[in-house]
Amino acid sequence: MNKRNSESIYYHFLDRELRESIKLTLFDDLALDIVAKSMFMSLRPPYASYSHLWESNIELPKTTTYLRQLDICDIVQFFTNHRSLEDFVLSRQILYANDQNRYPMYFHDSISSWGNNVITLNGSTTDLLRKNFLEEKFDFLREKISTSAFDIIKGQVPLLILGDQKSAITIHLFDKLLNEKISDYHSKRQIELSLRMFISEKYTQRYLNAGNGTIITDIPQLQAYDFLANNKWDTSYKIYKKILDLSCFPIEKYIEIKLDPMFPELYYILKKIANGIGLLNEQSNLVRARYNNGLGLIEYVSTNSTKPALNITDLLFYYDNILNKARRLEPIFMEVSPMDVNGKKTLLVVVTTITELRYALKMFRDEFTVNERTDDFGYYSIITLSMNIYIIKSQMGLTGPGASIMTLSKAMDKFKPxxxxxxxxxxGANPDKQKIGDVLIASQIWNYEIKKVNETKIIPRGDKTQVSTYLRQISDMTAVDWTSSGVHIGVIASGETLVNSKDFINTLKEQESEIIGGDMESAGLITVAIGNQVDCIMVKAICDWGYDKTDENQELAAFNSMKFIIETVKKMLQV
Incomplete structure (x- = not known):
């Protein structure tokens, strides 16, 4: 099956024919728990066949009631090829006219409302199954049954399919053929099991393709269909049940948590834990000897964790604590990066001073949930629906320990921004045209430290490197609406020197007349970014003129810079 880059989950386990293909009795409490746990496996709405909702109403009443609650909250979708409740019921009555005992729900009152989130598909599933059967050569039966039985199936099934254009294609369509034409019990049994699985597989693939989805894996006794999943760990019921049950959070609160604006943050933490468990389970016997498996490790690290209160903030803290403990014990949890989990873009925001960091956190906390991280790298994380954002702090300068080049190089490996x-x-470089607090946007970054010095003059040799065109465009869009200060776009001079000299500033302006200002870190930014083919830009604000320096205006400059950046980030999230 082709892999699908999607998080949508199709509820294949609600298919009664599929369950019967492997003789599975699905209890209502288990089905309800699977549906509830699945809400934490994806940000996109899960979906089910509308006919499965009807056909499960008798056997799984608590589950279908819960599904209708999810529908009211716009959390789930139902797929059908009909446009109204009346049309749907009438089509089922025609289809199952000769099988009313098995499908009584279509001939008596069952579900009285159509639903809020019913998606109409093109084409009939029955017609698609009929086409699958007519194209099939039944090679999957060749080695399982006698030659004579195989010849009967290969010759008679297409004739039966063509001869009955009205009945639903279920295993019962072939009852008469099997009873009258196949006398060998072993062959009959193998044919029935194989045809059941063929029908169920094709039916499931039809809905997976329609919703660009995957299935829930590791459902007890239903693992025979796990091969249809995109990633067996991403949607493992066994793993998510273990993770979610650790918190003792009541299932009655799941819908409230799912609808909370902070849910995406929780989703990505759980996804990292689940994928880490999956990767551990594929590791050597050493891991199994220590913890039995990845589930054992998570149970071990959660032993002394305080159970969360009934709110998403405590739930986030609880699972983030578990994830960090797991990372300290098993490095493989560090390998599960945000990009591994969800394929979203990643933005890194870099600051240098405590004042800058304070205002960065203030601006982002006003808009998003910000979480502090202290694993192998001190940073702050913000998870949004369309982007992962991380805030890090470097030391001043380019090349010292913890300075911009070293810090950014380490960040490249960890965050892959x-x-x-x-x-x-x-x-600022032009006090006649600029004001304290004005925003400076780099169009190019010039490393002024690289130069040739002879007896009579200094010859600059540092490159003027252009920043990201995309980030410049988004910054320009912010600048159009910006009224808090002036905005200046041009060349930024950057070097290791802590400048406090008017003569030095004049020398820089003589060497490069287009500079609008300067700093000590952005040359490191452009060096690392270009080397790693990452888009970058510098957006800072003027706190002084490079001479007669004081700390008086640093807070204003930090505030304006971070305010401009948060407005730019909000525009990036809209794209």
């Missing part, structure tokens, strides 16, 4: 925005304070 697509974009980097460096913010904070800078010196």
């Amino acid at each position: 697509d974009y980097i925005i460096m913010g904070g304070i800078a010196f």
Whole structure:
């Protein structure tokens, strides 16, 4: 089956024919728990066949009631090829006219409302199954049954399919053929099991393709169909049940948690834990000897964790604590990066001073949930529906321990960012045209430290490197609406020197007349970003003029810089 880059979950276990293909009796409490746990496996609405909702109403009343509650909350979708309740019921009555004992729900009052989230598909599933049978050569039966039985099936099934254009294609369509033409019990049994699985597989694939989805794996006794899943760990019921049951959070609160604006943050933490468990389960016997398996490890690290209160904030803290403990014990949990989990873009915001960091956190906390991380790298994380955002702090300068080049190089390995925005304070180069607090946006970054010095003059040799075109465009869009200060776009001078000299500033302006300001870190930014083919830009604000320096205006500059950056990030999230 072709892999699908999607998180949608199709509830294949509600298919009665599929369950009967492997003689599975699904209890209502288990089905309800699977549906409830599945809400934490995806950000997109799960979906089911509308006919399965009807056909499960008698056997799984608690589950179908819960599904209708999810429908009211716009959390689930139902797929059908009909456009109204009346049309749907009439089509089922025609289809199952000769099988009313098995499908009584279509001939008596069952579900009185159509539903809020019913999606109409093109084409009939029965017609698609009929086409599958007519194209099938039944090679999956060749080695399982006698030659004579195989010849009967290969010759008679297409004739039976063509001869009956009205009946639903279920195993019961072949009852008469099997009873009258196949006398060998072993062959009859193998044919029935194989045809059941063929029908169920094709039926499931039809809905997987329609919803670009995957299935829930590790459902007890239903693992025979797990091969249809995109990733067996991403949607493992066994793993998610273990993880979610650790918190003792009541199932009655799941819908409330799912609808909370902070749910995406919880989703990604759980996804990292689940994938880490899956990767551990594929590891050597050493892991099994220590913890039995990945589930054993998670149970071990949760032993001394305080159970969360009935709110999503405590739930986030609880699972984040478990994830960090797991990372300290097993490095494989560090390998599950945000990009591994969800394929979203990643933005890195870089600051240098405590004042800059304080205002960065203030701005982002006003808009998003910000979480502090202290594993192998101190940082802050913000998870949104369309982007992962991380805030890190480097030390001043380019090349010292913890300075911009070293810090950003380490960040490249950990976060694998697509974009980097460096913010904070800078010196201005044109006091006649600029004001304290004005925002500086780099169009190019010039490393002024690289130069040739002879007896008579200094010759600059540092490159002027252009920043990301995309980030420039988004920053320009922010600048159009910006009224808090002036905005200046141009060349930024950057080097290791802590500048506090008017003569030095004049020398820089003589060497490069287009500079609008400067700092000590952005040359490191552009070096690392270009080397890793990552989009980057510097957005800082003026706190002084590179001479007669004081700390008086650093807070204003940090505030304006971070305010401009948060407005830019909000525009990026809209794209």
